[in-house]
Amino acid sequence: MPEQLLGDITKFLPEITLTVMFLVAICADLMFRKSPQIVAGITLTGLILSGAFVLNQSGMNESIFGNMIAVDPFAVFFKVIILMSAIFVIVFSLSSVELQTASRRLGEYYSLLGGLALGMMLMAGASNLLMMYLAIELSSVSSYILAGFTKEAPDSSEASLKYVIYGGLSSGLMLYGISIIYGLTGSLDIYEINHVLAQGSVSGSALAIAGILTLVGFGYKISAVPFHFWTPDVYEGSPITITAFLSVASKAGGFAVMIRFFKGVFIDPSATHLPEGMWASLSGFEWYHVVAAISVVTMTLGNLVALWQDNMKRLLAYSSIAHAGYMLMGVVVLSNEGLAAILVYFMVYLFMNLGAFYIVMVIANKTGSEDVEDYKGIGKRAPFLGVALTVFLISLTGLPPTAGFIGKLYLFAALLNSGWIWLAIVGALNSVISLYYYAKVLRNMYLRSEASEKKTEMIDIPRVQVATVLVLLVPVIALGLYFTPLVEMAQASVKMFGSP
Amino acid sequence: MELFDIVFYVFALITLGSACVVVFSKNIVHAAFSLLFTFFGVAGIYVLLRADFLAVTQILIYVGGILVLMLFGVMLTNKVINVKIKTGTMQAWPAGIAVSILAGLLAGVFYSNWKDAQLPASTVDATTHLLGEMLMTSYLLPFEIASVVLLVALIGAALIARRNR
Numbered sequence: 001m002p003e004q005l006l007g008d009i010t011k012f013l014p015e016i017t018l019t020v021m022f023l024v025a026i027c028a029d030l031m032f033r034k035s036p037q038i039v040a041g042i043t044l045t046g047l048i049l050s051g052a053f054v055l056n057q058s059g060m061n062e063s064i065f066g067n068m069i070a071v072d073p074f075a076v077f078f079k080v081i082i083l084m085s086a087i088f089v090i091v092f093s094l095s096s097v098e099l100q101t102a103s104r105r106l107g108e109y110y111s112l113l114g115g116l117a118l119g120m121m122l123m124a125g126a127s128n129l130l131m132m133y134l135a136i137e138l139s140s141v142s143s144y145i146l147a148g149f150t151k152e153a154p155d156s157s158e159a160s161l162k163y164v165i166y167g168g169l170s171s172g173l174m175l176y177g178i179s180i181i182y183g184l185t186g187s188l189d190i191y192e193i194n195h196v197l198a199q200g201s202v203s204g205s206a207l208a209i210a211g212i213l214t215l216v217g218f219g220y221k222i223s224a225v226p227f228h229f230w231t232p233d234v235y236e237g238s239p240i241t242i243t244a245f246l247s248v249a250s251k252a253g254g255f256a257v258m259i260r261f262f263k264g265v266f267i268d269p270s271a272t273h274l275p276e277g278m279w280a281s282l283s284g285f286e287w288y289h290v291v292a293a294i295s296v297v298t299m300t301l302g303n304l305v306a307l308w309q310d311n312m313k314r315l316l317a318y319s320s321i322a323h324a325g326y327m328l329m330g331v332v333v334l335s336n337e338g339l340a341a342i343l344v345y346f347m348v349y350l351f352m353n354l355g356a357f358y359i360v361m362v363i364a365n366k367t368g369s370e371d372v373e374d375y376k377g378i379g380k381r382a383p384f385l386g387v388a389l390t391v392f393l394i395s396l397t398g399l400p401p402t403a404g405f406i407g408k409l410y411l412f413a414a415l416l417n418s419g420w421i422w423l424a425i426v427g428a429l430n431s432v433i434s435l436y437y438y439a440k441v442l443r444n445m446y447l448r449s450e451a452s453e454k455k456t457e458m459i460d461i462p463r464v465q466v467a468t469v470l471v472l473l474v475p476v477i478a479l480g481l482y483f484t485p486l487v488e489m490a491q492a493s494v495k496m497f498g499s500p
Numbered sequence: 501m502e503l504f505d506i507v508f509y510v511f512a513l514i515t516l517g518s519a520c521v522v523v524f525s526k527n528i529v530h531a532a533f534s535l536l537f538t539f540f541g542v543a544g545i546y547v548l549l550r551a552d553f554l555a556v557t558q559i560l561i562y563v564g565g566i567l568v569l570m571l572f573g574v575m576l577t578n579k580v581i582n583v584k585i586k587t588g589t590m591q592a593w594p595a596g597i598a599v600s601i602l603a604g605l606l607a608g609v610f611y612s613n614w615k616d617a618q619l620p621a622s623t624v625d626a627t628t629h630l631l632g633e634m635l636m637t638s639y640l641l642p643f644e645i646a647s648v649v650l651l652v653a654l655i656g657a658a659l660i661a662r663r664n665r
Contacts, residue, residue, distance in 0.1 A: 001637045019648060026655065065641040108659050115652045122645065130642050138649045145656035160660075183614050203612035209605050 008064035011071050014053040014079060015121055021046025022114040029107030036106035037094070043114045044090050050121075051083045063497050067189050069125040070260070070497040074339075077493035078124035078256040081346055082249045086117040088354050088472070089245040095465055097365040098239050102150050109149055116142035116245070123221075123253035127264060127497065129178045129188040132257050133171070136217060139253060140167045143246060147238040159237025166220065166230040174217025180210035181265075190264035191498045197282055198269055204284030211266075211285050215294075218261065221254030222324045225298040235317035240364065243313055244357035247320040248350050251327075255342065259331060260496060262287060267499055277336035278418070279499070292332045296426050299325025303433040312360045312370045315437060316353070319396060322434060323349060329423055330411050336494045338414040343490035345407035348479060352395040352404055355472035359389045362469075366459045372441055379445040382459040386445050388469050393438040395476050398431050403479035410487065508548055515541030532571050539563050553628045 009016070025042045032038045054076055061072045069075075090113060093099055099106060119139030126132040144167065148160025182188055184206060185196040196202065219227035235243045263279070266287055271280035281288060302322030309315040327349075330342035362385060363378065364370050379386035395404035408431065415424040479486055518537035525531040539562045546555035635643045 005637070005640060022648075066638040068639075068641045105659060108655060112652065112655065112659075115648065118648065128642075130639075131645070134642050134645045134649060138645065138652065141649060141653050141656065145652070145659060148660060151660065180609055184612070201613065206609040206612035209609050 005065065011057070011060065011062060011064050012069070014050040014057070015118060017050040017053060018046055018114055018118040018121065021049070022111060022118060025107075025111035025114055029111055033104070033107065036103065036110060039107040039110040040090055040094060043110045044087065046114055047083055047087050047090070047117060051080070051087070054079045054083060061495060061497055063127060067191060068128045068131045069122070070127040071125060072495060072497040073493040074260070074496045075125040075256065077343055077490070078252050078346075079121050081252045081350055082117060082120045082124065085245060085249040085252070085350055085354060086113060088358075088468075089113065089241050089249075091468055092244065092354075092358055092361060093241045095365070095462070095468075096239065096241055096361060098150060098361075099241065101152060105149070109146065112142050112146055113245070116146065117249070120249050120253035124256040126257055127190050127260060129181065129190070129193075129261075132261065133175060133178060133217075135253075136174075136221060136257065137171060139250065140171065140221075143242070143250065146242045147234050147246075149242065150239050153237070155233075155237035156239070157237075159234040162230050163234045166227075170216050170220035170227060173213050174220075177210045177213025177216070180206065181214065184210065190261065193265050194267065194269070194282075197265065197284070200282075200284075202284065208285040208287075211287055212290060214261065215258075215287075215290065218254055218258035219294065222251050222258065222328075223321050224294050224324050224328065225301045225321065228298070228302075228321050231321055232314050232317045235320070236311060236313045240313060240357060240361045240370075243317070244354050244361075247316070247357070248353055251320070251324060252346055252350075255327060255331075255346070259339065259342070262291075262331070263496060263499060277494075279334050279336075281334060288332050288334060291328055292420075292423060295325050295328035295332060296423070297325075298322070298328060299427065299430045303430050303437075306434070306437045309437070310372045312372055312375075312441070315372065315441070316356060316360070319434065319437075320353065322430065323353075323396075325430070326408070326411060326427060329415055329420070329427055332423065333414050333418040333420055335414065335418055336491075337417060338411075339494040340487070340490040341407075341410040341414045343493055344410050344483075344487055347486055347490070348395070348403040348407040348476070351472050351475045351479070352392050352402070355469065355476065356389065356392040356396065358469060358472065359385050359392065362461060362465055363459075366461075372444055375441060375444040376448045377445070378459075380449070381457070382461065384466060385459070385461065385469070388473050389445070390442055391473060391476055393441060395480070397435045397438050399435075401477070401480045403476045403483070406480055406483045406486075504548070508545065511541050511544035511548065513541075514538075515545070528574055529571075532567065532574055535570075536563060536567055539567065550627070552626060553631055 021042060025039050025046070028042055029036070029039050057071055057076050058073065060076075063070045090110065093109070093113075099109065102109075116139055119135055119137075119142060122131065122135035123139060126135045144160055144164045147163050148157050150156045151160075178188070181193065184202050185193045187193050187196065197207070216227055220230075223231040235247065238246070266281045266285065268280040268282045271278075299322045302318050302320075302325055306315055306318035306322065309318060327342050327345055330338040330345070332338070360370060363375070363382070366382075367374055378389075391402060395402035398404045398408035408427075412424050412427065415421070415427070515538050518534040518541065521534035522531045522538060525534065539558060543555045543558040546552075546558060
């Protein structure tokens with residue numbers, strides 16, 4: 001066993017790098033209180049190094065530390081998404097005005113971002129219920145703190161407190177579900193649980209209750225309705241950099257851990273269509289019906305409530321709830337095609353959502369407002385930002401020729417190929433609804449002008465920020481026109497350890 | 501009825517009885533104190549199931565740590581804001597319906613067939629040694645990650661509680 005553990009360390013390098021950099025960042029923060037940029041630099045180096053190790057893992061398909069963590073293409077894909085968004089968020093944070101109000105604490109901010117990324121990376125690979133719980137807890141605890149980081153702002157403290165209360169409740173319910181699963185099957189290891197379930201001696205109703213209780217924990221992480229109540233307040237109250245990070249990476253981690261749980265635990269190993277990439281669920285607990293119902297209410301409620309929002313952060317919060325609903329549709333179809341569609345969607349979502357949040361931040365840096373009403377005339381005052389935000393919002397709606405269209409296209413194709421036609425129709429109707437509120441922002445930017453004469457001067461943006469926007473903007477357009485490599489990468493990344 | 505059953509029912513009675521006081525007592529200090537007996541009752545059941553380490557941990561952490569912290573919290577806030585903290589029932593009907601649905605579901609769960617776990621033979625072995633070994637081998641990774649979680653929580657607590665200088 002000890003030799004085995006020592007050998008596994010080499011396959012755990014990305015996470016070890018992040019942990020070491022997290023500790024170094026804490027020490028550096030104590031030494032260089034005055035210049036948090038040093039801590040930012042250390043965390044950034046850690047993330048990039050860790051990313052290099054992750055890329056080195058491509059093609060591996062193993063399980064390490066006694067089946068605690070899987071190192072497989074599926075985990076690697078999500079780790080790449082998490083690390084990329086973490087790197088973007090650190091770059092965003094360096095130019096945020098809002099964060100400067102708490103400059104004395106900024107060192108801790110950057111080191112905790114490293115801790116948060118570590119928790120999400122572990123979520124991507126965890127293949128033991130205990131490990132899944134700990135990974136979720138690590139990322140949740142770090143996010144509570146970061147959500148309340150600008151604690152002088154009253155809505156930031158409120159956001160943090162609400163986040164803690166909802167988080168505590170849902171992780172309690174999840175633990176309860178996990179303990180029932182352990183009682184029914186005698187194991188925490190998802191492969192072992194699957195083995196016991198396949199023998200068919202476990203009562204279906206008890207398993208269904210345990211599964212739904214566990215789903216609460218995952219649903220909370222991806223902010224699916226009805227576990228979404230924290231989302232709008234937390235997204236509005238947190239610093240916008242953290243909001244952006246939570247809306248992309250936290251969802252990525254949540255989706256990774258949820259898909260691995262459901263596929264690992266409930267897949268039927270004797271199903272006939274496994275080689276063609278269609279998998280079947282074990283009988284007893286038809287969990288995909290539950291997920292389908294959650295998917296429908298999540299996207300519908302997210303889109304409908306977004307119609308009434310007049311704060312950009314809140315609007316994007318509800319839009320991110322709706323996007324979680326779209327992506328859940330890919331889980332329902334029980335096929336590798338659906339999984340690949342989710343992966344494509346996530347990569348696209350990373351760029352378009354981070355881009356939209358970044359522009360909201362840049363505009364708030366200059367105007368101090370996140371109100372949709374204050375976007376009047378932005379199209380003339382800051383032409384570049386206006387065009388970029390337009391592209392991001394069109395992509396979020398899912399219209400060609402942007403990358404968002406490709407994401408939706410593959411999702412709907414997967415649904416239609418496996419006969420979920422009604423779900424595809426609901427999804428398409430929802431996209432139409434979403435056009436309305438995204439277009440509301442565009443209308444304010446271009447078609448309406450500010451009434452008072454004072455607010456007509458041009459907004460000039462530093463070159464670095466223009467470059468950052470471009471780095472996010474180019475993939476959104478490029479992936480919309482030339483998407484074969486991304487799709488091929490996603491199709492190669494659906495492979496999980498332990499399932500054929 | 502064997503001795504084992506009698507002891508189990510005694511502990512179960514202590515646990516449930518004091519838990520009822522926790523829920524129904526209007527005085528929050530009384531509620532906190534009767535929580536003490538709930539924790540002790542659970543620890544007794546652990547001993548009965550030969551989980552000696554778990555029983556000691558239960559007393560050390562819940563009674564020694566969490567309960568004392570709660571009592572401090574109650575007493576100190578009572579003094580500071582000078583408001584008598586009372587617990588009352590709000591929204592009794594919705595809560596009652598939700599609780600009874602949940603209780604029904606759980607009853608269904610408890611009547612399903614659980615994975616059989618044989619109680620170890622009558623010789624009593626200490627479990628601490630085995631647990632320690634497991635923590636250093638098959639559960640090494642969760643053990644280490646738990647320490648990172650605690651570190652993050654510590655930093656966060658300091659960050660939130662610290663005054664601005």
